[in-house]
Amino acid sequence: MSPEAVHTYSPALAHQFDDAGQQKEAATLGMWVFLVTEVLFFGGLFVTYLVYRNWYPGAFTAASHEMIVWAGTTNTFVLITSSLTMALAVHAAQLGNRRLLMTFLIITMALGCVFLGIKAFEYYSEYVEHHVPGMGFQFEAEHFQHAQLFFSLYFMMTGLHALHMIIGLGIMSVMLWWSYRGVITPEYTNPIEISGLYWHFVDIVWIFLFPLLYLIGRHVHG
Amino acid sequence: MSSTVLLPPRHYLNDGYGIRSWLLTRDHKRIALLYLAAITFFFFVGGAFAVMIRLELTTPIGDFVSDETYNKLFTMHGVMMVFFFLVPSIPATLGNFLIPLMIGAKDLAFPKLNLLSWYIYILGGFFTLYALISGGVDTGWTFYTPFSTVSSTTNVIPTALGIFITGFSSILTGLNFIVTIHRMRAPGLTWFRMPLFLWSLYATSLIFVLGTPVIAITMLLVAVERIFHFGFFDPRLGGDPVLFQHLFWFYSHPAVYIMVLPAMGVVSEIVPAYCRKRIFGYPFVAFASVAIAVLGFLVWGHHLFVAGESPYAAMIFSALSFMVAIPSAVKVFNWTATMYKGSISWDTPMLYAIGFIGLFTIGGLTGLFLATLPIDVHVTDTYFVIAHFHYIMVGGAIMGYMGGLHYWWPKISGRLYNEFLAKISAGIIFLGFNLTFFPQFVLGYLGMPRRYHAYPPEFQVLNVLSSAGASILGVGYLIPLCYLLWSLRYGLVAGSNPIGAVGLEWMTTSPPPTENFLETPIVTWEAYQYDQPMETHVA
Numbered sequence: 232m233s234p235e236a237v238h239t240y241s242p243a244l245a246h247q248f249d250d251a252g253q254q255k256e257a258a259t260l261g262m263w264v265f266l267v268t269e270v271l272f273f274g275g276l277f278v279t280y281l282v283y284r285n286w287y288p289g290a291f292t293a294a295s296h297e298m299i300v301w302a303g304t305t306n307t308f309v310l311i312t313s314s315l316t317m318a319l320a321v322h323a324a325q326l327g328n329r330r331l332l333m334t335f336l337i338i339t340m341a342l343g344c345v346f347l348g349i350k351a352f353e354y355y356s357e358y359v360e361h362h363v364p365g366m367g368f369q370f371e372a373e374h375f376q377h378a379q380l381f382f383s384l385y386f387m388m389t390g391l392h393a394l395h396m397i398i399g400l401g402i403m404s405v406m407l408w409w410s411y412r413g414v415i416t417p418e419y420t421n422p423i424e425i426s427g428l429y430w431h432f433v434d435i436v437w438i439f440l441f442p443l444l445y446l447i448g449r450h451v452h453g
Numbered sequence: 454m455s456s457t458v459l460l461p462p463r464h465y466l467n468d469g470y471g472i473r474s475w476l477l478t479r480d481h482k483r484i485a486l487l488y489l490a491a492i493t494f495f496f497f498v499g500g501a502f503a504v505m506i507r508l509e510l511t512t513p514i515g516d517f518v519s520d521e522t523y524n525k526l527f528t529m530h531g532v533m534m535v536f537f538f539l540v541p542s543i544p545a546t547l548g549n550f551l552i553p554l555m556i557g558a559k560d561l562a563f564p565k566l567n568l569l570s571w572y573i574y575i576l577g578g579f580f581t582l583y584a585l586i587s588g589g590v591d592t593g594w595t596f597y598t599p600f601s602t603v604s605s606t607t608n609v610i611p612t613a614l615g616i617f618i619t620g621f622s623s624i625l626t627g628l629n630f631i632v633t634i635h636r637m638r639a640p641g642l643t644w645f646r647m648p649l650f651l652w653s654l655y656a657t658s659l660i661f662v663l664g665t666p667v668i669a670i671t672m673l674l675v676a677v678e679r680i681f682h683f684g685f686f687d688p689r690l691g692g693d694p695v696l697f698q699h700l701f702w703f704y705s706h707p708a709v710y711i712m713v714l715p716a717m718g719v720v721s722e723i724v725p726a727y728c729r730k731r732i733f734g735y736p737f738v739a740f741a742s743v744a745i746a747v748l749g750f751l752v753w754g755h756h757l758f759v760a761g762e763s764p765y766a767a768m769i770f771s772a773l774s775f776m777v778a779i780p781s782a783v784k785v786f787n788w789t790a791t792m793y794k795g796s797i798s799w800d801t802p803m804l805y806a807i808g809f810i811g812l813f814t815i816g817g818l819t820g821l822f823l824a825t826l827p828i829d830v831h832v833t834d835t836y837f838v839i840a841h842f843h844y845i846m847v848g849g850a851i852m853g854y855m856g857g858l859h860y861w862w863p864k865i866s867g868r869l870y871n872e873f874l875a876k877i878s879a880g881i882i883f884l885g886f887n888l889t890f891f892p893q894f895v896l897g898y899l900g901m902p903r904r905y906h907a908y909p910p911e912f913q914v915l916n917v918l919s920s921a922g923a924s925i926l927g928v929g930y931l932i933p934l935c936y937l938l939w940s941l942r943y944g945l946v947a948g949s950n951p952i953g954a955v956g957l958e959w960m961t962t963s964p965p966p967t968e969n970f971l972e973t974p975i976v977t978w979e980a981y982q983y984d985q986p987m988e989t990h991v992a
Contacts, residue, residue: 247560257562257636264628264662272666275700279685282696365682380691383683
């Protein structure tokens with residue numbers, strides 16, 4: 232080993248990097264690029280939704296009247312709050328306050344679970360009302376076909392979003408474990424920060440889903 | 454090259470021998486070889502289907518296989534070759550091996566992710582092989598709805614899931630390459646000092662990252678529509694089948710550039726090395742790669758000229774498709790200008806590079822035919838289209854892949870292959886390729902449709918020529934498999950830079966040590982300085 236290859240030792244520095252700064256930049260850029268792929272992934276669905284909404288405004292308005300708005304609104308607040316606690320968790324990690332970090336991670340995860348619980352309640356209500364396509368779907372005859380399309384898209388979009396939430400909860404569990412074990416230090420906060428980026432992204436997807444599925448056209452009597 | 458040269462005492466190939474040292478490796482060079490083995494397997498599986506297709510088409514009547522079997526054959530040929538060979542071919546093998554070497558880094562930015570993407574690729578491959586063994590799939594590699602979601606009774610779901618899964622491997626590879634090229638370059642290696650191979654892989658990675666998620670969601674929608682009877686594309690459930698085509702080609706047209714851009718990058722390395730000249734117009738070649746990647750996302754509609762697209766959209770897509778010819782031609786002209794007054798050596802990689810330039814030009818020009826609305830309507834779904842995209846994918850992408858594999862083989866293996874056999878087989882491949890696919894241009898223009906196992910007797914002569922060419926092509930691909938494997942053990946030791954090429958990858962030993970460079974190099978020179986002797990670079 233040449234002398235210049237010896238750096239200040241850090242157990243968190245992977246062998247391929249020269250220093251912690253490079254590692255952090257790479258990890259952050261990597262997560263941003265990943266989020267770009269996620270935008271394109273959901274983008275395919277958003278395009279599909281927009282095309283059909285544009286073609287069948289009446290049916291989509293009628294179907295969106297069946298959404299439980301108070302549940303969607305509550306969930307929006309729950310998720311935005313969880314983004315706040317996530318940001319506070321990152322801040323706590325940077326300060327090196329492990330206790331606070333773990334507290335905020337736990338609150339974030341709890342809010343994520345509340346979101347999924349309310350979502351599950353909505354799914355159950357829609358199942359009871361026969362609004363699940365392919366499972367004895369029922370709707371007023373005029374809009375039957377295209378309302379089914381709306382609900383197909385609704386379940387696909389919110390289902391994929393919920394899957395991302397579940398993956399997010401898994402990531403947060405690992406973060407909690409690492410915080411508990413002391414892997415996260417003020418010098419090494421990358422995992423918390425890039426997990427936070429992911430969590431915020433999943434929130435933002437919901438910020439778009441909520442008005443598209445629940446709100447647009449509500450004032451129109453379809 | 455004298456045989457007294459010895460392999461370096463310590464290199465990535467002798468750094469551990471057990472199966473675990475390979476399957477759990479995080480070394481980009483070993484992962485590249487894992488990919489090499491896997492894609493070679495899928496290449497010969499896909500090739501076997503091609504052999505059966507050409508066997509069937511030697512006679513006008515459908516006598517060798519049934520029409521249903523034939524549908525499955527061309528589907529599995531397309532799926533295997535596109536998703537499991539062509540898309541990962543150069544990026545995952547040569548790119549994986551060379552990016553850290555070319556930028557003077559110890560590894561890619563995310564080595565574990567790199568290994569994970571290989572495992573994801575293998576998992577997707579198993580899904581697809583399962584679909585194949587348990588009965589096959591007959592939708593064509595394009596999975597057009599509503600046939601794929603409603604009518605087909607074959608294994609659409611496992612195949613679609615296989616492609617969905619493999620997509621994540623592409624995404625992770627692209628992500629890894631982008632971050633590596635941005636953040637891991639050695640001191641002094643500015644963007645415009647990078648080898649052009651890296652520019653083309655960067656452009657390819659952009660397509661991986663921006664395009665692949667869309668095919669992933671599309672395949673997921675197809676699978677969900679089949680499983681749960683959700684009606685995204687089924688007209689009876691309110692969906693629109695043409696929307697599927699839009700989503701599919703939004704990825705699958707740029708995917709063509711995923712296949713050909715890396716091959717262009719390989720040619721940009723080989724041509725200066727064997728002409729002993731700097732590349733002509735470096736920034737133009739570099740930006741042409743990015744331009745192809747960007748324009749590639751704006752032309753998908755030319756696959757839908759006959760699918761019920763508005764005439765205005767069709768005209769715009771036609772014009773945009775023509776624009777792709779500009780950066781493509783910039784590259785061809787720059788390679789040609791590089792060769793002008795160069796001292797050209799006709800070694801195997803150069804033969805492949807020249808083959809690439811000629812065949813890519815034919816493939817590209819016939820692409821302009823297809824971008825022209827009236828001609829496209831005439832030849833849609835005929836063998837003209839088949840011939841066109843095989844000139845790009847086989848004549849272009851595979852020629853580039855073979856050229857690159859030969860060019861860097863001494864670096865990868867530390868040994869030299871048999872040059873005589875290599876030249877012979879390059880010639881055989883070139884001949885066999887043209888004999889296979891040139892008659893298909895004529896067949897298509899005369900009106901022979903694709904995807905039928907029988908055809909009118911007047912097409913037989915051209916079809917027999919094509920099948921004869923395919924058998925020659927098959928032999929051409931088997932010979933390199935033999936002599937390259939042979940060279941692994943018996944080839945002459947190459948030394949670190951057998952052809953006197955420039956570039957960081959030639960400054961380390963062959964095979965390189967696990968950490969690539971004993972000291973991080975500091976780059977003070979431009980790329981392709983063939984007008985200055987190599988020694989002056991290494992201070």
